[in-house]
Amino acid sequence: MPQIHLLSGGAAKGLVSPLQPRFLAQTGFAVEGRFDAVGMMRDQLLAGTPCDVVILTDALITQLTASGHVAAGSARPLGLVxxxxxxxxxxxxxxxxxxxxxxxxxxxxxxxxxxxxxxxxxxxxxxxxxxxxxxxxxxxxxxxxxxxxxxxxxxxxxxxxxxxxxxxxxxxxxxxxxxxxxxxxxxxxELATLYTAAVCSQAAQPQAATDLIELLASEEAAPLRSAGGFESTTA
Structure with missing residues (x-):
């Protein structure tokens, strides 16, 4: 079974996990996800761990885009946590x-x-x-x-x-x-952290990575994001 690799802050596990069966049915790709502290996930990406999609704080995604580790223009906000x-x-x-x-x-x-x-x-x-x-x-x-x-x-x-x-x-x-x-x-x-998903520059499956991000940020996933603690970035 083909798969894509995800490195994510732990905050997004409750959003990603319920959507994995739907993503598999829609694309044929399984999601091999790792969830940990955002600093740990950033370090793993920088160390060369296979990664198609990365979900971290928006500040870290901005840094990784500037350093070339994340594909420019691929980032999508998921919500405030x-x-x-x-x-x-x-x-x-x-x-x-x-x-x-x-x-x-x-x-x-x-x-x-x-x-x-x-x-x-x-x-x-x-x-x-x-x-x-x-x-x-x-x-x-x-x-x-x-x-x-x-x-x-x-x-x-x-x-x-x-x-x-x-x-x-x-x-x-x-x-x-x-x-x-x-x-x-x-x-x-209060700490309200914006979490953002993006495609890794070295993604082996960039189209599937984009598809996963689109699903996570989609309107159909909005109730799941809300129930899981992600607040909208718009009033």
Whole structure:
């Protein structure tokens, strides 16, 4: 069976996975996808990992276009993804509308699960939020970093500590079994990241890559994008 290779930030897994059977039926191509922190996926692309389609933050796609690793003119926005707070299914949901409420929830947490603070979009931002709240040192011994948001949410779902919470991109929370979204981060700490899909310059299957991007960004996939946590870039 012919296939195309996808390197993607973890935020898009919940969008890509449900569309793979439809794409196979329409084109005859299977999607061999890798999903991880955006920095990790960028590094794999730069290292020469086979790639037909890449889905990363718009800023990284712009950089990769400038460096010649992404085909100019091939990029399509998929939507804005916010960062949010999660708890295990069945756990109490605390209000998180203000900075004070977020600070209180983090201080009360017995463990805090989140993605890579160096290479993951949400992980980098979450550490910044902790510093802005002035509690990074206070909660340091309760931080549980994982390579990506999906791994962090899986660990949260299996956590034995009552009162554990997590932070990652909303798309990853909604896609992960065993956890539930409490809320996006309060307005003053909001991170809405634009995710974009593009064709890799060295794509072995450039037409199939274009077809996949068209499907992901299509009107027919709009309900799936919305349900999965991708917000429209237009008002």
């Amino acid at each position: 916010k960062t949010g707070i999660a708890v295990k299914d069945g756990a109490a949901l605390s209000p998180l509308a203000t900075a004070a409420q977020l600070k209180q929830a983090l201080q009360a947490a017995t463990a805090i699960y989140f993605p890579d603070p160096v290479k993951a979009t949400a992980g980098i931002h979450f550490m910044k939020v902790l510093r802005q709240l002035g509690i990074d040192a206070q909660v340091a011994d309760r931080l549980r970093p994982y390579p990506n948001g999906a791994a962090a949410m899986q660990a949260l779902s299996q956590a034995g500590e009552p009162g554990a919470i997590g932070c990652t991109q909303v798309t990853e929370i909604l896609f992960a079994p065993g956890v539930q979204l409490v809320a996006a981060l309060p307005k003053e700490f």
